Amino acid sequence: xxxxxxxxAEVKKPGSSVNVSCKASGVSGGSFSRFTINWVRQAPGQGLxxxxxxxxxxxxxxxxxxxxxxxxxxxxKSTSTAYMELSGLTSDDTAIYYxxxxxxxxxxxxxxGTMVTVSS
Amino acid sequence: xxxxxxxxxxxxxxxxxxxxxxxxxSQSIKSTYLAWYQQKPGQAPRLLIYAASIRATxxxxxxxxxxxxxxxxxxxxxxEPEDFAVYSCQQYDYSPWTFGQGTKVEFK
Numbered sequence: 001x002x003x004x005x006x007x008x009a010e011v012k013k014p015g016s017s018v019n020v021s022c023k024a025s026g027v028s029g030g031s032f033s034r035f036t037i038n039w040v041r042q043a044p045g046q047g048l049x050x051x052x053x054x055x056x057x058x059x060x061x062x063x064x065x066x067x068x069x070x071x072x073x074x075x076x077k078s079t080s081t082a083y084m085e086l087s088g089l090t091s092d093d094t095a096i097y098y099x100x101x102x103x104x105x106x107x108x109x110x111x112x113g114t115m116v117t118v119s120s
Numbered sequence: 121x122x123x124x125x126x127x128x129x130x131x132x133x134x135x136x137x138x139x140x141x142x143x144x145x146s147q148s149i150k151s152t153y154l155a156w157y158q159q160k161p162g163q164a165p166r167l168l169i170y171a172a173s174i175r176a177t178x179x180x181x182x183x184x185x186x187x188x189x190x191x192x193x194x195x196x197x198x199x200e201p202e203d204f205a206v207y208s209c210q211q212y213d214y215s216p217w218t219f220g221q222g223t224k225v226e227f228k
Contacts, residue, residue: 038217048157048165048208048219064216098164105212106155106170108177113164 022099
C-alpha cells in the first residue's frame with residue numbers, strides 16, 4: 001500500500017527558506033519514478049492551493065506562476081523522495097504543505113501534511 | 121486561471137438528509153478533469169470522486185458526482201455522522217490546477 005510520509009513541522013524566520021520532504025513507502029523506486037508528485041498548500045482557515053509538481057522519471061518540475069522564482073521541487077528516485085523548497089518566506093507562507101500523488105486526473109494519495117510557520 | 125466557486129459556503133443538515141453541493145467553473149472544463157475531496161479537521165484531503173462521477177476506491181455509493189461544462193454537483197444521498205466535513209472541488213484541465221474554496225457540511 002503506497003503511503004506518502006512528510007517531514008515534520010518547521011518554524012522559520014521571514015526571508016529564510018524551508019525544505020519539506022515527501023517519502024513514498026510501499027513502492028519500488030521504479031514505480032515512484034513514474035508518479036506525478038504534486039505540492040498543495042493550505043493557509044489557516046483557507047482553501048487548497050496548488051504549488052507545483054514533478055514527474056521523477058522526467059525530472060521536469062512545473063510551478064504555478066505565483067511561486068515562480070521562489071519554489072524548487074525536486075525528486076530523488078533512489079530514495080523515492082520528493083522535496084519542495086520555498087525561499088523568501090513571509091508570514092503569508094504560513095500554511096500546511098501537502099504532497100499528493102496524481103492518479104489519472106485527481107490526487108488519490110496525500111501525505112499527512114507539514115505545518116510551516118513563518119514568524120519573527 | 122480557472123476559478124471554481126462552490127455553493128453554499130455552509131450546509132446545515134441532519135443525519136439521514138440529502139446533501140447537494142455545487143461547484144461552478146469560470147470557464148468550461150472537461151468532465152474528465154473534475155474531482156471532489158472530503159477534508160476533516162486536522163486531516164489531509166481524501167479523494168471522493170474523479171472524472172466528475174467516478175467514485176474513488178473505497179468510497180461508499182451514497183456519494184455521487186455529476187455535471188459537465190461549468191456546472192458540477194456532489195450529492196450525498198443520506199448523510200452519515202462521519203460525512204460532516206468540508207468538501208472541495210478541483211479542476212485538472214487548465215494549469216494552474218485550482219480548487220474551490222470549499223463547502224462545509226455541518227450538523228443542524
